[in-house]
Amino acid sequence: DTGVSQDPRHKITKRGQNVTFRCDPISEHNRLYWYRQTLGQGPEFLTYFQNEAQLEKSRLLSDRFSAERPKGSFSTLEIQRTEQGDSAMYLCASSLTTEAFFGQGTRLTVV
Amino acid sequence: GIQVEQSPPDLILQEGANSTLRCNFSDSVNNLQWFHQNPWGQLINLFYIPSGTKQNGRLSATTVATERYSLLYISSSQTTDSGVYFCAVNGGTSYGKLTFGQGTILTVHP
Numbered sequence: 608d609t610g611v612s613q614d615p616r617h618k619i620t621k622r623g624q625n626v627t628f629r630c631d632p633i634s635e636h637n638r639l640y641w642y643r644q645t646l647g648q649g650p651e652f653l654t655y656f657q658n659e660a661q662l663e664k665s666r667l668l669s670d671r672f673s674a675e676r677p678k679g680s681f682s683t684l685e686i687q688r689t690e691q692g693d694s695a696m697y698l699c700a701s702s703l704t705t706e707a708f709f710g711q712g713t714r715l716t717v718v
Numbered sequence: 719g720i721q722v723e724q725s726p727p728d729l730i731l732q733e734g735a736n737s738t739l740r741c742n743f744s745d746s747v748n749n750l751q752w753f754h755q756n757p758w759g760q761l762i763n764l765f766y767i768p769s770g771t772k773q774n775g776r777l778s779a780t781t782v783a784t785e786r787y788s789l790l791y792i793s794s795s796q797t798t799d800s801g802v803y804f805c806a807v808n809g810g811t812s813y814g815k816l817t818f819g820q821g822t823i824l825t826v827h828p
Binding site for chain 2: 644648649651655700707712714
């Protein structure tokens with residue numbers, strides 16, 4: 608399967624803990640995006656990478672959030688000191704031009 | 719930023735019925751995609767359609783960019799068509815950031 612892959616699929620964590628998610632884009636896709644989706648809403652843009660450079664961050668991405676894409680391949684999204692409001696589906700997408708392809712998502716539950 | 723509105727918010731059909739989902743957007747776009755979100759949360763690409771008409775089996779889509787709307791047609795609906803349908807647009811950023819509508823929840827009964 609050469610689609611976008613995310614890991615883990617589900618994560619339950621206690622409030623205050625740090626969590627890290629991984630995204631492996633479709634090979635050769637130089638653009639990578641993170642989105643967040645809460646219940647009953649459409650996904651909302653968080654951040655964008657072109658190769659290894661992080662070129663835009665949404666205001667939704669507070670200081671507790673950090674994303675990296677070393678060497679322009681896979682990406683990680685870390686949330687420090689998780690809060691209950693961080694509970695959501697975190698979606699990764701990649702593209703070569705403008706058509707985006709999404710992974711299965713990581714569903715985070717903060718208890 | 720660009721606004722995206724989808725209608726109807728909910729749609730309930732009997733198997734075999736046809737339906738039309740609408741997406742209105744507030745500004746010119748250089749990308750428009752339709753997705754189906756499956757029960758496990760994954761967004762499945764249906765159409766990449768910034769303009770014109772495309773068909774794929776029982777599904778077809780039309781985007782009239784000058785009038786800022788897109789339509790998704792589902793014919794002879796099946797229970798497996800159930801789920802949430804999202805329209806998403808790129809409002810002109812150079813790198814393809816998508817703005818999503820709120821979605822249409824489709825339920826198809828046998």
